[in-house]
Amino acid sequence: MIKLADFQLQVVGKLIEGIEDDNREIIFKSPTGSGKTIVLTHFMDEYGKGHFGNVFVWLTPGKGDLEEQSKAKMDRYIHNSQTKLLSDVMLDGFNENDACFINWEKLTRTGNNALKESETTNFQEHIADAHNKGLNFIVIVDEAHQNDTVKADDIISLFQPKKIIRTSATPVNNVNATMVEVREEDVIAEGLIKKVLVINEDFDRNIEVENQVSYLLDNALAKQSELKAAFDDERSIVNPLIIIQLPNKSEVLQDEVERYLRSKNVTYENGLLAVWLSDKKQNLEEIEALDAKPSAIIMKQAVATGWDCPRAQILVKLRENTSETFDIQTIGRIRRMPEIKHYGNDLLDSCYLYTLDKKFTEGVKTHLGKGALDAMKLFLKKEHRDITLISEQKTDVSVTIDPVQSLKTMVSFYKSQYQTSTKTKENKTRLETKGYIFSDEIIKHTSTGSVRQLETDEFKKLDQVNVKEPLNTHIHGREYHNRIGTLGVKLGLPYEQMNTIIRRLFDKNVKYTHKILRLDTREVYAFVINNFEKLKEDFLAAMSSATVQQGVQNYKGVTEKEFHIPKEFLFTFDGKNRVQREYQSNVYSGYLSSAEIRSDSEKTFEEYCENSESIDWVYKNGDKGSEYFSIVYQDNFGKQKSFYPDYVLSCKGEIWIIETKGGFNRTGESEDIDSFSPKKFDVLKRYLNKHNLKGGFVRKDKNNNELFICTDEYTDDIRSDAWRLLDEILE
Structure with a gap:
């Protein structure tokens, strides 16, 4: 199973929490290149472990085979996952914990024969059968901004979903939805995408050009050569790619680009030029490979959804008399890091846009904010070149969290925060005083009262009602496991280690010298479920608390x-x-x-x-x-x-x-x-x-x-x- 980055683990936890809140929808905002598919497949796997009776339906856009790509990724990331395509659903229906990848086109497109009238009815019957079996649908709408239509809404309504997760790099804000956002700086920090997008590097403030094609392509080809030399210095096989984006209906401009590149010995015949247009495709075989031969590719605005070419690093956006609408996906094509790491070289860790289209650059800056800035190369003054410090660097080997030290940390934190000791009865009183709930029942919360206006402040005035239900180890056991898994995700600990820590701290049946509470198994289940938010808050605080007595600082590998x-x-x-x-x-x-x-x-x-x-x-x-x-x-x-x-x-x-x-x-x-x-x-x-x-x-x-x-x-x-x-x- 692939190892998730820290921010991806955090997002999986937030998605799991979002399923449990009152909002019907979750908006999952994730920059292109942040590993959205990896996150969502792990979310489905984790949530399925802790909850009964769910079916995941992943709706993908586009005329391509994105649903097959997404299914293949989940099969690769999550062993023994129950993945299906539409054809599998038509044969077998929906079963618990299925992850069904379905292309919108096959359900919404007029004249599409993928589902004939009888099959459409059959598809609806499969949904009805699932509901009759007590199954709930969680619908994931991939690239939601592309399918915000009445037809798409009708399809979603068929499932009567328990929750809808809409994913997009540019979502429409919805005040009634839970927002789960991947911060761009976190993706950059993990080395998944470029640090910065450089726009028109070293262009003078006032420039006059006779021909935009020659001016922009000269800059792009020079940058491509500079990047290739730097990759060679890194002993990397990466051959950086230039994407040349033409406006729609621009045959004359396309011909001019091809003629100019031919003058620079970049041609279809020698394999250095590729093209991906609706009426012309050439030199596309394995173009995504890091060392593929083409150094430039001609495309139009509508780049195929799901096309990933991590070696793409330069975008030349040509324009005619009219500027086209800015599309964040276009910039996303050049932001991925080819080898999923930064090189410690600003040249290689940046991507480059060359365009004279002012409307497009303004669109870029609006969407990327500080991620898209004016840039120029600066040089160190001679008198400062001998300044020397000693820098410390982490080991290259992935260092996993030490569960023994984690356990000691929690004991120390509770001692500092709640004045706990080895006297577990006194500890119970201290924790109860600070808001911890002790009960052999599961306590859920709801509200009662009336509101005059549908405003947040009005809802805050409602009275809170505690709803108690008897603990059922079969039903609530799964909820307990889910809570433990979510805590582990938050802290970067595997489920088994997280469960061991909880048991040693609170379960009387598990031996540990510094036990905080002595609860029986049923009480541990109720304690974790009822105090999940409190436990999460305390465990996260314990990681950074300055008052915690630390173990020996291990700088091995530094x-x-x-x-x-x-x-x-x-x-x-x-x-x-x-x-x-x-x-x-x-x-x-x-x-x-x-x-x-x-x-x-x-x-x-x-x-x-x-x-x-x-x-x-x-x-x-x-x-x-x-x-x-x-x-x-x-x-x-x-x-x-x-x-x-x-x-x-x-x-x-x-x-x-x-x-x-x-x-x-x-x-x-x-x-x-x-x-x-x-x-x-x-x-x-x-x-x-x-x-x-x-x-x-x-x-x-x-x-x-x-x-x-x-x-x-x-x-x-x-x-x-x-x-x-x-x-x-x-x-």
């Missing part, structure tokens, strides 16, 4: 290597910002005040460094990748993590390492959302002491608009003496 500031890097900035001031204090020539992506604290800190006479130079560190400066730390469960401090600078000849965090609002409340801040502070302090350097955490106090620094002992209270004015320390 490597130290010399770090030098990269001699060049791809600088991204907001070209629309009216202020484009060059910061002389920065180690790179041409570094602008409009640098993006930057937090408010970072922007304020960079401006401070520029205006301070004490700062000799400043370097803005990257936030992911082996080419940047990092320090290794561990969460309380023993899992290694990389910490990339924001800045390295020289103050009066001394090296300082600075991490900026969310500030304090006008009432003194913290705006830092990073629960690992105390741990990162401790590991930074360890590093600074080890290497005889200076540094700390810097935060902005919005009450007075000043920057404060913490260097000795971390606290979240701005009124503490631990936070001192940055001016007083650095000036």
